[in-house]
Amino acid sequence: MIFFIELLVSFFLVVGAFFAMAGSIGSYRLPDFFSRLHGPTKSTTLGVGSMAIASAIYFSFHGEGISFHEVLITLFLFITAPVSAHFLAKAALHQGLHKNKAALPPKGEKETGPQI
Amino acid sequence: MPAYRKSPIPGNRWLPHPLMTLVLAIIWLLLVNTITFGHLLLGTLLGIAIPWFTNRFWPERPKISKPFLLFRFFFITFVTDVIVANITVVRLFLLPDISRLRPRFLEIPLDTQDPMVITILASVISLTPGTVSAEVSDDRQTLIVHGLDVADEALAIQTIKTRYEAPLKEIFSC
Numbered sequence: 198m199i200f201f202i203e204l205l206v207s208f209f210l211v212v213g214a215f216f217a218m219a220g221s222i223g224s225y226r227l228p229d230f231f232s233r234l235h236g237p238t239k240s241t242t243l244g245v246g247s248m249a250i251a252s253a254i255y256f257s258f259h260g261e262g263i264s265f266h267e268v269l270i271t272l273f274l275f276i277t278a279p280v281s282a283h284f285l286a287k288a289a290l291h292q293g294l295h296k297n298k299a300a301l302p303p304k305g306e307k308e309t310g311p312q313i
Numbered sequence: 314m315p316a317y318r319k320s321p322i323p324g325n326r327w328l329p330h331p332l333m334t335l336v337l338a339i340i341w342l343l344l345v346n347t348i349t350f351g352h353l354l355l356g357t358l359l360g361i362a363i364p365w366f367t368n369r370f371w372p373e374r375p376k377i378s379k380p381f382l383l384f385r386f387f388f389i390t391f392v393t394d395v396i397v398a399n400i401t402v403v404r405l406f407l408l409p410d411i412s413r414l415r416p417r418f419l420e421i422p423l424d425t426q427d428p429m430v431i432t433i434l435a436s437v438i439s440l441t442p443g444t445v446s447a448e449v450s451d452d453r454q455t456l457i458v459h460g461l462d463v464a465d466e467a468l469a470i471q472t473i474k475t476r477y478e479a480p481l482k483e484i485f486s487c
Contacts, residue, residue: 216399223406231459232416234445235402242440243399266346279439279446286447286459 202258209251217244230289238282246271329368332375334360375429376485383484390476394441401443405462414462418447421456421470424478430485431456437477444473 220240227233249267256264328334334357341356342348377383405414423431431453435446438458448457463469 216403219403219406223402226406226411228411229416231445231447232414232461234459235443235461236406238439238445239395239398239402243395262347264346266343269340269343275440276436279436282439282445283435283447286445290448
């Protein structure tokens, strides 16, 4: 394989791994539930997205013919990640998981269910 | 005013969702990872059959009035912002002093009541800088968004409205 392709593949792999790891570190370090949601929605999407790109490039130049079905992984991830984050945030709002009063939604909880 | 009914591509009884047919055919070709005549035919058949059998789930078709703007929005604005979002968030995650973050909820007044536009807006907000959408009010007037590090509330709301809501409204013309 051409050196340049290998370089490109390793670049995307390293970038993907970095973002995935940073997202996990963020999930661990952040103080409250809502902040922790930011890790899985953003960093992991780009992390897995980069790895999918790396895989697409690798198999396009390595195997037989171009390989493009990795695009689907990225696509589905981009569709599902915000939905699951939204569900978690919604559930947390209903459960009243906000620790400090400053982080309460302005007046949202009136519409979102039982008073906390 | 719903953003439905009239699409630039006309659909009929046998082809209720032309756009979905196209997307399903493309997804099929991506799934099998080959472009041969047989799979092209099979994909097209699936693309015709699936919307036909599930027609009752989506009685209306989305109206995309500016397809070019849609492409520009998703491939330039959106992709750039996802990358910028990740760099921003990672920098915040790796701050030495994590308590310096100013997380808070934002309340974004919505200009559109169209369910699909709100859904896309909420998803885009979740994937772009420092915000996760948490809740839509029952009357679809406000979107509650959680910001990870908000310095200026009004500015953040304004950015979201001009950068994401305005183009989406223009694309789906409502």
